[in-house]
Structure formats: C-alpha cells, structure tokens
Amino acid sequence: MATTTTLLAIPAGNGVPCESANTIQNYYSFKLASSARTRDALPRIINWRCRSSRNGNGTMTMAALPVVLKQDAEEEWMGYLAPEKLEVLAHLEPWAEAHVLPLLKPAEEAWQPSDLLPDPAALGDDGFHAACRDLRARAAGVPDAHLVCLVGNMITEEALPTYHSVPNRFEAVRDLTGADATAWARWIRGWSAEENRHGDVLSRYMYLSARVDMRQVDRTVHRLIASGMAMNAARSPYHGFIYVAFQERATAVSHGNTARLVGKHGDHVLARVCGAIMADEKRHEAAYTRVVGKLFEVDPDAAVRALGYMMRRRITMPAALMTDGRDNDLYAHYAAAAQQTGVYTASDYRGILEHLIRQWRVEELAAGLSGEGRRARDYVCGLPHKIRRMEEKAHDRAAQAQKKPTPVPFSWIFDRPVSVVIP
Numbered sequence: 001m002a003t004t005t006t007l008l009a010i011p012a013g014n015g016v017p018c019e020s021a022n023t024i025q026n027y028y029s030f031k032l033a034s035s036a037r038t039r040d041a042l043p044r045i046i047n048w049r050c051r052s053s054r055n056g057n058g059t060m061t062m063a064a065l066p067v068v069l070k071q072d073a074e075e076e077w078m079g080y081l082a083p084e085k086l087e088v089l090a091h092l093e094p095w096a097e098a099h100v101l102p103l104l105k106p107a108e109e110a111w112q113p114s115d116l117l118p119d120p121a122a123l124g125d126d127g128f129h130a131a132c133r134d135l136r137a138r139a140a141g142v143p144d145a146h147l148v149c150l151v152g153n154m155i156t157e158e159a160l161p162t163y164h165s166v167p168n169r170f171e172a173v174r175d176l177t178g179a180d181a182t183a184w185a186r187w188i189r190g191w192s193a194e195e196n197r198h199g200d201v202l203s204r205y206m207y208l209s210a211r212v213d214m215r216q217v218d219r220t221v222h223r224l225i226a227s228g229m230a231m232n233a234a235r236s237p238y239h240g241f242i243y244v245a246f247q248e249r250a251t252a253v254s255h256g257n258t259a260r261l262v263g264k265h266g267d268h269v270l271a272r273v274c275g276a277i278m279a280d281e282k283r284h285e286a287a288y289t290r291v292v293g294k295l296f297e298v299d300p301d302a303a304v305r306a307l308g309y310m311m312r313r314r315i316t317m318p319a320a321l322m323t324d325g326r327d328n329d330l331y332a333h334y335a336a337a338a339q340q341t342g343v344y345t346a347s348d349y350r351g352i353l354e355h356l357i358r359q360w361r362v363e364e365l366a367a368g369l370s371g372e373g374r375r376a377r378d379y380v381c382g383l384p385h386k387i388r389r390m391e392e393k394a395h396d397r398a399a400q401a402q403k404k405p406t407p408v409p410f411s412w413i414f415d416r417p418v419s420v421v422i423p
C-alpha cells in the first residue's frame with residue numbers, strides 16, 4: 001500500500017458551511033499523488049473545485065472543499081471489486097427480484113407528465129390558451145429565489161443520461177448488454193424510466209410559465225451532461241448504493257420542500273408536480289436504502305467501512321459541475337439560494353445522515369467488525385454532531401460578520417438578481 005499523501009477527494013454537500021479556506025489550507029497539506037491513475041483522473045476536477053469555490057471573502061462551501069487523504073484509503077474501495085465481494089451482490093439477485101423490483105411502478109400505473117400539464121389536444125386552442133394563462137398567473141407568484149431552486153432541481157433531473165450510467169458502473173449489478181434480464185439490470189432501467197419523467201414535467205412546466213430563459217436553461221443542461229459528474233469509488237456497488245441512497249433522499253427532501261414553498265406562494269399545481277416527483281424519489285430511496293440495509297446485514301464490516309469512506313469525502317451533489325457559461329460560481333450560487341430559501345440546507349444534509357444511520361442501525365453494529373470497521377462506525381455516528389457544530393459556528397460567524405445578502409444575477413431567469421448570503 002502506498003502511503004503518499006494525496007489530494008484525491010471531491011467532497012461536497014449542498015452548500016454545507018465549513019471552515020475558511022485558510023483554515024483548511026493550514027490543516028491539510030496539498031500534494032498530488034504520484035500514481036499516474038490519480039494524476040490523470042483528478043486535475044480537471046480539482047481545478048474546477050478550487051476555481052469555483054473561492055468567494056470574495058475567502059470562504060468556501062463544502063461544495064468545493066479539497067480534502068487530503070492517504071492514497072491507501074483511495075485504494076481501499078478497489079478491494080470491493082474482489083470476486084468474493086462481488087459474489088455477495090450476485091447472490092442477492094433473487095432477493096432484489098423479490099424486495100427491490102416491486103418498488104418500481106409500471107408505466108400503466110405511474111403518473112406521466114401529460115397528466116399534470118395542459119393538454120392542447122384535449123383542450124382545443126381556446127381551452128389550451130386559457131389553461132396556459134392560468135398556469136402563468138399561478139407561476140407569477142413564485143419568488144425568483146424559489147424559481148432559481150426549481151430550475152436548478154430541474155436541470156439536475158435533466159442530466160439523467162449521466163445518472164443512468166452511474167449504476168451501470170457498479171460491478172456485479174450493471175446492465176452488461178443494455179437489455180439484461182437480471183433483477184439488478186431491470187431495476188436500473190426501470191428506475192431511469194421513472195426518473196425520465198421528472199426533468200420532463202418540470203421542463204415543460206417552466207417552458208409554459210414564461211418566467212424562465214429556456215435557452216440558457218437548455219444550454220446549462222447540455223453543458224452538465226457533457227461535463228458528467230464525479231463520484232468516489234465509482235465502480236464499487238457497496239459505495240455506489242450508499243451514494244444513491246443518500247442522493248435519493250436528498251432529492252426527495254429538495255422536491256418536497258419546493259412543493260411546500262411554491263404552494264405557499266399560490267402555485268398549487270406546481271406544488272402537486274413537485275409532490276409527485278417527491279413521492280417517486282421516496283420510493284427510490286426506499287429501494288436503495290433497502291439494498292444497503294441488506295449489505296449491512298450480510299457483510300456489516302464491509303458496509304460500514306464503505307459508509308465511512310463515502311462520508312469522509314461527503315456526498316457530492318450530482319449537478320455540482322453545472323455551468324451556464326457565464327457564472328463561474330453557478331453551482332455555489334444555486335446552493336446558496338437553496339440554503340436561503342430552505343429548499344435544501346446544511347441541516348437537511350445532516351438530517352439525511354442521521355436518518356440513514358438509524359435505518360441501517362449503524363450505532364448498534366458490533367459483532368463481526370474489524371478495527372477499521374469499528375473506527376468507521378464511530379466516525380459516521382459522530383459525524384452528525386460535528387456537522388451540527390459547524391452549522392452553529394457558521395451561524396455565529398455570519399452573525400458576527402453581519403453578512404448581508406449579495407444580489408446574484410441568474411441567467412436562467414433573464415439575469416434578474418436573487419439576493420443570497422454567500423457562505
């Protein structure tokens with residue numbers, strides 16, 4: 001095992017407050033790994049992180065924090081690709097057939113975007129125009145800050161081709177032919193089919209609302225899909241399922257909060273749209289949480305070490321590489337708007353972790369844990385408290401500095417400024 005200190009992780013919460021850049025730099029020493037694999041894979045991402053993370057006041061968001069970890073830690077996840085580890089997933093396939101696949105909804109039962117939007121064929125010209133006028137009148141009451149969050153969520157959903165490829169990198173479960181009959185492969189395709197409706201319905205709604213610069217939004221989607229996403233331990237099913245379980249809950253929280261907020265501002269139809277998406281995300285969360293729960297049951301030491309690995313690097317939001325070609329800090333600004341409006345906050349990140357710790361009974365793990373497994377368990381179980389303290393510190397710092405919101409123009413809404421507090 002190499003012990004070279006290496007800059008290797010891309011941790012990111014969604015605007016989770018953190019220590020100042022100087023503190024971080026003092027704490028960590030930055031040194032790129034000597035291995036060609038790491039050197040080749042990371043500079044593009046690291047450069048983006050460092051460029052986009054700096055704010056005028058010298059602070060950073062977690063969305064952009066570089067972390068120095070040991071190279072042997074990076075290689076730890078490669079051990080999960082050993083045949084005996086992958087066999088665990090292969091043996092679980094009948095279980096997935098019985099306990100995971102039923103959480104999908106077939107096309108006949110699932111809502112479709114056309115159920116939630118004005119239908120020109122059914123309404124006729126006059127009826128359709130009247131329905132669009134009503135839609136615009138309702139959408140007009142949604143504040144720009146909430147609209148920006150909604151557009152950011154929609155852009156995230158629209159990068160589905162990227163997410164479809166994510167579980168197809170997980171060894172032992174991926175869809176090798178594109179039409180495999182395994183339970184895992186059918187889940188991946190069925191899940192993607194459900195996800196496909198989310199960006200679709202939101203995009204059509206935004207289009208009809210006439211409040212959004214759709215060309216700028218479409219360009220951002222285009223760029224995001226072209227940029228892809230960064231995910232730690234990308235080929236390990238243990239790490240990958242943990243990542244997706246966290247993400248599905250984060251997405252459910254985000255859409256659920258958006259539903260509540262836009263409903264409060266009078267757009268009850270949009271609230272219903274976001275609520276329908278949230279319900280899907282909750283089913284997806286249940287499926288992935290169930291898979292990881294099973295891994296905790298059959299291989300607790302490996303599962304808890306994988307969870308520790310992922311949480312040390314934090315869960316990167318899938319749209320972290322978004323750019324509109326104008327704002328170099330677009331993702332940070334979107335995350336700040338989400339924090340400020342309450343669409344997705346640092347507390348939500350902590351709450352998700354607390355929930356998953358309870359779901360997987362991480363605190364109760366004892367039997368069969370290695371020393372490393374026990375350390376991972378203790379780290380994960382202590383993390384919510386640390387995050388809460390960081391939240392309090394950030395709150396105190398903000399209060400001390402009496403941080404005023406900064407107007408940030410968003411190209412998605414014709415450069416109208418939204419006041420956000422930059423962490």
Ligand SMILES: [Fe+2]
Nearest residue numbers: 157195198251
């Ligand atoms: Fe989704």
Ligand SMILES: [Fe+2]
Nearest residue numbers: 248280281284
């Ligand atoms: Fe989902």
